[in-house]
Amino acid sequence: MKLERPKLTLAERLYLPAILSGLALTFSHIFRKKVTLQYPEEKPEIPPGYRGQPVLVKDEEGRVKCVACQLCEFVCPPRAITIKPMEYPENAKYGKVEKIPAEFDIDMLRCIYCGYCEEVCPEQAIFLRGPYSVTGLSRKAMVFNKEKLLELGGTLPDPIKKWQKK
Amino acid sequence: MEAILIHLIKIACVLGVVLFICAYIVLVERRVCAFIQDRLGPNRVGIPLWIRKDGSAITLGGKWALGQPLVDACKSLLKEDFVPAHVNKLYFWLAPMLAMSPALIVFAVIPFGSKLFGESMILADVNVGILFVFAIASFTVYGIMLAGWSSNSKYPFLGGIRSSAQLISYEICLGLSVIPLFMQVESLKLSEVVTWQSNHLWLICYPWNWLPALIFLASSFAETNRLPFDLPEAEQELAGGYNVEYSSMKFAMFFMAEYTSMIAASALMVTLFLGGWSLPFVPATGGVLVGLAHICIFLAKLFALLFFFIWVRWTLPRFRYDQLMGLGWKVFLPLALLNVLIVAGVIILGWVK
């Protein structure tokens, strides 16, 4: 196929009008509103469903949803998760759950944010949620323990309450 | 003895001011480019004044990132100065110096003010001033070329070869475009060019000087490797061009060379076309105040042009290599030659004066 090249007028071939209009455009941009977010002071708005770091959640009753089945510990590719399970006292309120984690650590230096833990969890207790800024001043501070993970996770209502129907 | 001392002081002042502008023009470029792209650009680092006991610091002008050049300089000084094993060591070291020094030497003949305390504000008023500028400026190409060759690898070599061809071509246009000016002024001395303009109008005010001004401007973009003629660096095609193998301070030297030659080109443009230190309604001679005012006028014009350089860089895309050569040899060169004839005609008709 042969393309017809458009015939340029003299003004177009001189480039100068085009250059001048380009200069005018860029100059007008100097005074536009800027889109930059001043990060540590201004935080971006995180949309729901954002996949940040893995956190633990509680249900609306305030119960830790994790039952310490340790599936996530097994599936985690970089072995970031370490769980120490503990037996639930039988006569306690949530005695039917039987097991809860005594300790639940995620080494955030190892986590690769793959989301396998979320996928494998039978109790929907671990989620990749909002928190995105993972910082710390030492290796130790980067190992997030149970309390910290729960605090970051907040609550996620659980309408089914599978553990009650046993 | 005293004369030498005064000269040394003048040289120190000019060098200091030029390097100062060089440091801050990088910041200005980053800010302006950010503004043009609807961003904010660097706005954090201030000049540290006092460090408190707890390690925090009181800084000046952090909102304007006044400390940024300082930080940048420290960064490039402290980075690892890596010299690849395959380079030709001698020329690898020589090239950054050769790139940097011509641009600085050019300032020797540029009149940046009229008179202050009876001293003329020019380092050396040689009677072949403009030729001196071109002679010295033509040495920049050695820096780039040797950098490309001594790096001993492909991208830098291509960048070096391309840029030397570009620089030589546009030097001719640059030289030819200013000939009409000196036909009008009847002197090659840069100080006399400015004096002439303060007695008459600025040279840019005459319509027959518009074309040479345009050619000069475009050619000086090409000579300083600025967009739209930054083919020697051409990040996308050459991964950075002649300076790929350079790191640390040696790279910073190339970086500074670009900005220094940009300042030199602007200063030259101001001197040749925009009346140097002269301004209508400001007396050409006078006391200390007038002398200072002249320096300020020169600097103001310089900054305006520097802004223009930056503004153009963030507006126009890069030329293709054959278009660049075509523009230089097939458009600018004949036009510049034609213009010599036109101005000769104008002078014969007696329109100048």
Added chain:
Amino acid sequence: MHDQLFWFFSIAMLLSGLLVILGRNPVTSAMFLVLSLFFMAGLFVLLEAYFLAIIQILVYAGAVIVLFLFVIMLLDLKTENVRQFKRFGVFGALVVAGALAWKLTSVVSAVLAAAAKPVVGTTEAMGKLLFTQYLLPFEVTSVLLLIAMVGVVVLSRKETK
């Protein structure tokens, strides 16, 4: 001061000129050529021929040697390892050098005679001389250059039918 500078420039020029032909790396040779041109420009400055000095640097150091470098780099000349002397080459060189020296003495004697009257090396004086006394040689040179240019264009043109 003047004399010392003269000796400095001349010796430095000759030394770097020597290094041009002794250097084994073509790029080094070219760079020494630049250096020797620089010192020659210094000699011109001592003679107060500023225009010539600047033109020397502008044209030779700034453009011609760059083209030399260009060719050296594009042909990828390597550092030579063994020096070879051909008997015929040495003989030819001696003949040329002798002829040059002979010509040079006649030029120098003519210059010494002319040096009595002061010449001003400014741009203006140069221009006047070129367009009056030396008009014919000047024009002939330019025609010569034009011929060379046309020749190059013809040679480098693509064959078109």
